[in-house]
Amino acid sequence: MLPFVLAARVLEPVLALWQRRTGHAGMIAVFLIPNMTIFGIFVIVPLVLNLLYSFTGGAEILLEQRPWVGMQQYERLLDCQNHLQPMTCREDQFWRAVHNTARFVLSQVALMVTVSMITALILNRRIAGRGLWRAVFFFPVLLSPVVVGLIWRWILQREGLLNLIVVRLGGDPVIWLNDRFWAFAAAVGVSTWAHMGFYTLILLAGLQAIPRDLYEAAEMDATPPSRVFWRITLPLLGPNLAVVLVLALIRAVQIFDEAYVLTGGGPGTATMFMTQYIYEVGFASFLRNPGLAAAASILMGGLLVVLTLIQLALSRRAERMRQR
């Protein structure tokens, strides 16, 4: 902190002089330039370059050394006899990743919304030690994906805790992460474990914003609890629930870190998702192809933009409902 304070001391007279010469406009520039420069170089420029990359070929990373190939990368990605069967596609890895991601998104989002909704509803009851429970469910959210992946790899390994439980219950040990089905289920379960606390918090905030007097009125009329839930809680929570749904969708589409540390995409390609495909084609694989990775990331980005626009519209609606 100290260097910052000292720098500010030195800066003060210099900037006062600058202000005297250029006025407010000059100062606005001073305030904006550091952030906007970094932002421009590392966000805006890459966004534009990405499009250019997707029209070029070869393995070179510098743009001027890459030959222009037009739409070839997109054609290669989309060339399929049957899009539902990755085997028939020219870029079968990409379609496997797309299929895995689609299956992952559907199952993980459904599980995530259900589990965090139940937890939020329970935490919204008048229950002892609510702050403590909330903290407990939130705890994994802050853990790094690498830590999360390693914790669960350790539990799911052959001599691990889960097999201890299975054996105690009379079953045979399973090498969970070597099994296509279980590895995929683990990716879904672990990512839900890691992030459900976040969505629970948003839903809980929404539940707590529902006016108490509505419930009191319902109680006076002796309305059955299930009716209270369907007629009061759910409609008033609707906008928050929609935000949570879309946010969970956006995050699930980008799944990478936890799953990568947990399974490395395997066994085979059973848990290879789109971001891992982009990473491997762009950087990690032997035959790297940055243009193909850029094209794939633009396809994924397009999907995310659509989802985000929906989210923005929904949260704006939620905001308006809250103000009413």
Place this chain on the structure above:
Amino acid sequence: MTGLKTFITRRRGHGGRWHWTDVASWIWLIGGTILMLGPALWLLSSSFKDPAQLAEFPPTLLPYVQRVAEVEGFDTPLPLYTVTLPGGETRILAQIRRLGANAQMVDPADPALRISVPISQRAPLREIGLATANYTDPFLHFDFFTYLRNSVFVTVTATLLTLLTNSMAAFALSKYRFRGRDAVMLVIVGTLMVPLSVILVPLYSVVSRVGLLDSLWGVILPTIATPTGVFLLRQYMLTIPDELIEAARMDHASEWQIYWRIVLPLSAPALAVLAIFSVVWRWNDFLWPLIVLTRRELYTLQVGLNSYAGELNVQWHYILAMTVVTMIPVVLVFILLQRFITTGIAGAGLK
């Protein structure tokens, strides 16, 4: 005691009786607690086990260490075993060495007497204890300390720069009217939706062009102009009354002084929230450092940990201990600053 009991059992209505939903709620909460905290506790317990114990199945819940005894005539302490002798009698003996299916044992009380015992007849004598070498070895013999230092440097520098640049931009965007302000805001909000994974390839080429590949600054700089931070701080600064700034101008304060001495201190709550999130984000970053850093001595903790875990011969006893160390700062942040984090999420949808 009765106070505690009524506290624990208090709940909504239903005339004092327990409703089935109360029972279901408690089952959910307790089961959830085991599921949420159990894995981390299991990690902690495992991280104190020695390699032999980690390879055992079924695993024990707590870490044990082999008991050893000093025996006359031997330089190093010998491990103790409970041995069942042919007569059915059990004795505690120290093992000198193992020879095939037999072990040569010695009675610590009578060092002259050597006994050969089949290894199936002996069981290690253990007590609850911590294999702290799991923690000390990585610091002494591996690059773990370097990784830790790199992670701390990245986290602290990136967070300070994030707070400074984001708050300056937020100040300009909230307290001045100028042409293009709405356009700048639109661009910032627009890029909230651009995740790293979408611009991976071109960002790599930009970072390589400005010569920051294989440098910690290549990890730091792309992360500091977070649109989320600018957005959060601007929303907060909008609530600071403009009269305060007008009054300062009357007193001939310069614009920089207004930012540094008035607006920044008043934005402390929002800065605190952003600081906490920035620390957690940067500490946990994985994909970007994984791409930018290829030299081992530059690895951050997350990348280093992943590379250890990806080795052919995974040394779990070290990895588990290092995972615990990697977790510590985040757990501390969580315990001490949980309140800020929950308000940050509920209020601004940060993550």
